[in-house]
Amino acid sequence: MTITRIVDFPSFDESRNGVVVMVEPHSQSEQMQQVVYRILDANLDRAREGLRIVEEWCRFGLNNAQFTGECKRLRQDIAHWHTAELRAARDTPGDAGTDLTHPHEEKRTSIKSVLQANFCRVQEAMRVLEEYGKLHDPNMGKAFKQMRYQVYTLESNLLGYQRHQLLWRSRLYLVTSPAENLLSTVEAALKGGLTLVQYRDKTADDGVRLEQARKLRQLCHLYGALFIINDRIDLALAVDADGVHLGQQDMPIEIARQLLGSHRIVGRSTTNAEEMQAALAEGADYVGVGPVYETPTKEGKPAAGLQYVSYAAKNCSIPWFAIGGIDANNINDVIDAGAQRVAVVRSLMQAEQPTLVTQYLLSQLNRIKPES
Ligand SMILES: Cc1ncc(COP(=O)(O)OP(=O)(O)O)c(N)n1
Numbered sequence: 441m442t443i444t445r446i447v448d449f450p451s452f453d454e455s456r457n458g459v460v461v462m463v464e465p466h467s468q469s470e471q472m473q474q475v476v477y478r479i480l481d482a483n484l485d486r487a488r489e490g491l492r493i494v495e496e497w498c499r500f501g502l503n504n505a506q507f508t509g510e511c512k513r514l515r516q517d518i519a520h521w522h523t524a525e526l527r528a529a530r531d532t533p534g535d536a537g538t539d540l541t542h543p544h545e546e547k548r549t550s551i552k553s554v555l556q557a558n559f560c561r562v563q564e565a566m567r568v569l570e571e572y573g574k575l576h577d578p579n580m581g582k583a584f585k586q587m588r589y590q591v592y593t594l595e596s597n598l599l600g601y602q603r604h605q606l607l608w609r610s611r612l613y614l615v616t617s618p619a620e621n622l623l624s625t626v627e628a629a630l631k632g633g634l635t636l637v638q639y640r641d642k643t644a645d646d647g648v649r650l651e652q653a654r655k656l657r658q659l660c661h662l663y664g665a666l667f668i669i670n671d672r673i674d675l676a677l678a679v680d681a682d683g684v685h686l687g688q689q690d691m692p693i694e695i696a697r698q699l700l701g702s703h704r705i706v707g708r709s710t711t712n713a714e715e716m717q718a719a720l721a722e723g724a725d726y727v728g729v730g731p732v733y734e735t736p737t738k739e740g741k742p743a744a745g746l747q748y749v750s751y752a753a754k755n756c757s758i759p760w761f762a763i764g765g766i767d768a769n770n771i772n773d774v775i776d777a778g779a780q781r782v783a784v785v786r787s788l789m790q791a792e793q794p795t796l797v798t799q800y801l802l803s804q805l806n807r808i809k810p811e812s
Pocket residue numbers: 613615638640670671685686687688689690707708709710727728729761763783
């Protein structure tokens with residue numbers, strides 16, 4: 441081991457595999473400045489790279505000029521701070537952190553997890569830039585604080601946008617009923633192409649509901665499907681669901697919005713024209729239309745009939761799902777009355793082969809041209 445000079449920062453001595461490094465006779469403050477520059481340089485790169493990854497999805501995946509533009513502008517703002525002075529401090533071979541990866545970095549299961557990980561990376565880097573930036577230039581701390589909040593807003597807007605896009609694309613909606621094989625049935629339907637699931641259990645204890653909702657949310661997100669909770673805003677928040685479904689006897693939409701914000705989905709049941717107009721005026725994201733036929737799943741509730749389906753087809757400007765007694769035998773009658781989307785309970789929950797039934801129902805619904 442060669443020791444030329446004891447420096448003021450022990451970490452400098454230990455930074456290269458235990459070998460004490462030759463240190464130029466810099467002053468303590470010059471050495472400290474180099475360390476800060478290296479931190480800033482590394483985190484400026486990290487923030488720009490993370491944003492670039494998000495930007496590529498906004499551009500090629502979503503084809504969305506607004507989100508792409510926001511990512512690009514943020515990258516340019518970051519680049520403005522990446523001066524030659526900071527770049528000159530780079531010392532990649534001497535950086536003990538370059539080989540370190542987290543197991544999660546190797547394993548991303550969906551676009552969503554790629555985006556989440558990279559938003560997190562950008563936000564962390566910006567927090568570092570905010571704190572260490574203050575030592576370099578007082579304006580740098582302020583600038584990165586603002587940018588970090590802009591990134592939080594971008595993330596939340598992007599998530600909300602993707603949720604609503606998927607809602608509009610969804611043609612089939614599974615509303616669950618209590619079952620021993622709840623998870624495997626839902627998974628089988630997801631394998632058939634289902635993209636929208638509502639957890640509905642009117643009798644279980646909250647502990648059970650919480651556990652099942654958590655598992656279902658994870659499962660749905662693994663398959664890229666939306667996960668909605670029936671009736672309970674608190675449960676939707678507790679499990680970070682994509683939204684809530686509220687009936688006429690449940691919470692007002694306005695309260696749901698206050699609690700869930702605009703990025704989560706709020707659905708409303710409607711049985712007649714008046715309820716539909718109210719749901720539209722109150723800002724529902726989608727409505728249930730039915731029961732189309734009488735059904736044991738909603739014992740005692742009179743059928744609204746196919747006339748109401750036709751009314752919805754002519755008058756509803758948001759996604760709407762015909763519900764109640766719909767199965768593989770009568771789905772084409774419902775489609776002929778004007779439905780482009782349907783919700784079912786028994787047809788899938790009691791199916792022997794939920795994957796095949798999902799595929800069949802979707803094949804019928806996908807024959808209809810999407811609304812312009
Ligand atoms: C998609 C969809 N439409 C209607 C309903 C019924 O909701 P609600 O009237 O609140 O009755 P319950 O489901 O709570 O018994 C629904 N759940 N989903």
